[in-house]
Amino acid sequence: MTATTEPARPRRSDATRAAILRAARDRFAAEGYERATIRAIAADARIDPSMVMRYYGNKEGLFAAAAEFDLRLPDLTAVPPGQLGEVLIRHFLTRWEGDETLAALLRTASTNPGAAERMRALFTDQLTAAVAAFGTDPATTARRAGLVASQTLGIAFTRYIVKLPPMVAMAPEELVAWVAPTLQHYLTGLPEK
Amino acid sequence: MTATTEPARPRRSDATRAAILRAARDRFAAEGYERATIRAIAADARIDPSMVMRYYGNKEGLFAAAAEFDLRLPDLTAVPPGQLGEVLIRHFLTRWEGDETLAALLRTASTNPGAAERMRALFTDQLTAAVAAFGTDPATTARRAGLVASQTLGIAFTRYIVKLPPMVAMAPEELVAWVAPTLQHYLTGLPEK
DNA sequence: TGGAAATGTCAACGGGTGTTGGCCTACGGT
DNA sequence: ACCGTAGGCCAACACCCGTTGACATTTCCA
Numbered sequence: 001m002t003a004t005t006e007p008a009r010p011r012r013s014d015a016t017r018a019a020i021l022r023a024a025r026d027r028f029a030a031e032g033y034e035r036a037t038i039r040a041i042a043a044d045a046r047i048d049p050s051m052v053m054r055y056y057g058n059k060e061g062l063f064a065a066a067a068e069f070d071l072r073l074p075d076l077t078a079v080p081p082g083q084l085g086e087v088l089i090r091h092f093l094t095r096w097e098g099d100e101t102l103a104a105l106l107r108t109a110s111t112n113p114g115a116a117e118r119m120r121a122l123f124t125d126q127l128t129a130a131v132a133a134f135g136t137d138p139a140t141t142a143r144r145a146g147l148v149a150s151q152t153l154g155i156a157f158t159r160y161i162v163k164l165p166p167m168v169a170m171a172p173e174e175l176v177a178w179v180a181p182t183l184q185h186y187l188t189g190l191p192e193k
Numbered sequence: 194m195t196a197t198t199e200p201a202r203p204r205r206s207d208a209t210r211a212a213i214l215r216a217a218r219d220r221f222a223a224e225g226y227e228r229a230t231i232r233a234i235a236a237d238a239r240i241d242p243s244m245v246m247r248y249y250g251n252k253e254g255l256f257a258a259a260a261e262f263d264l265r266l267p268d269l270t271a272v273p274p275g276q277l278g279e280v281l282i283r284h285f286l287t288r289w290e291g292d293e294t295l296a297a298l299l300r301t302a303s304t305n306p307g308a309a310e311r312m313r314a315l316f317t318d319q320l321t322a323a324v325a326a327f328g329t330d331p332a333t334t335a336r337r338a339g340l341v342a343s344q345t346l347g348i349a350f351t352r353y354i355v356k357l358p359p360m361v362a363m364a365p366e367e368l369v370a371w372v373a374p375t376l377q378h379y380l381t382g383l384p385e386k
Numbered sequence: 387t388g389g390a391a392a393t394g395t396c397a398a399c400g401g402g403t404g405t406t407g408g409c410c411t412a413c414g415g416t
Numbered sequence: 417a418c419c420g421t422a423g424g425c426c427a428a429c430a431c432c433c434g435t436t437g438a439c440a441t442t443t444c445c446a
Contacts, residue, residue: 011422034304039403049404053406110225120357124359142359150350150360151343165317169336170339179340241396246434388446392442397436404430408425408427410425415418415419
């Protein structure tokens, strides 16, 4: 036993672990939880399926490791209040363009209860915390965070999963221009009527 | 042969067909395409799995029949231009509260290419047509329709699939009050900058 | 009333899945 | 130089799936 928190002495199998994880993310993102088979993932990683079990226990464990995701929200208190929407949508777009983990999570959350729970936690905890940080009425923060989630996840769903042609075609900056006012409204506005 | 377009002389098996379809919609909506097994659907409908094959060919055929869905968009030209957003979001909410077909389609579109294609057609054709009907600049209609789809599908996804607590908790009218301006902006507004 | 067509049941098939345990190999500390 | 052990492969098990074809039953027209 080295220390209570291991200083990550590199194991010889770390390369294999990483290969498995990369292949798993690819497959989960492209095909969803049920269609992505352990056998296919193992083949992509050029190892035996039993290795996956050894290192990640079972398929759920593998997914849990592969779908680790952090929104990495910036500190919103440092942003001019009038630019919150723009900063947020731009952050989201750059955050998950080129990282397919979100796609994997999204695809799987549709059918897998565990992934849905994780998705809920992601947005409930991280987003709500970020929204609460710049002090609107605490009674409305949860709802504001939910609305922001609905618009951003809707964009992710239509752009990366369903691939609605106009949503795929739009340049990130155009998307920002359209969506920023929406998020701004959800964050700092009041409902109509 | 009766006529080229059959006047729907009721067959004795129509009850069975309907039972299968109802069970299929329930299962597809609750579990998605891959987890919903023909065996389980047949058990729900209290018939033999082979009946499903006889009446719908195969699993894809069954899904195609069960996921028949129409947005039933109202004629937007008859709506005061300032209330377009409100009318639209209210229509969507009432349209699919209590009809789980959309949930089935949504869950399945995440993993099944055919369902994704159907989803694309649904919003590309029907929504775009409705948006085009009241004549904004034709060059932007597709994008406007896409943005409306992103917000409405985002609401459906967070409220009915992932079940984000704040999105589930909100009353329909509160949702309308928040989202109507967003859709209004996408339909008749201009992008910032 | 006869018999063809429609409706339904039963048992099985071929294939793919997650998962397991045994065995071989090659590294690395002593 | 040795040998424990971590890393890796192979074959198999048990299960569940979609799908099929043969057979029983009911319906209904001529």
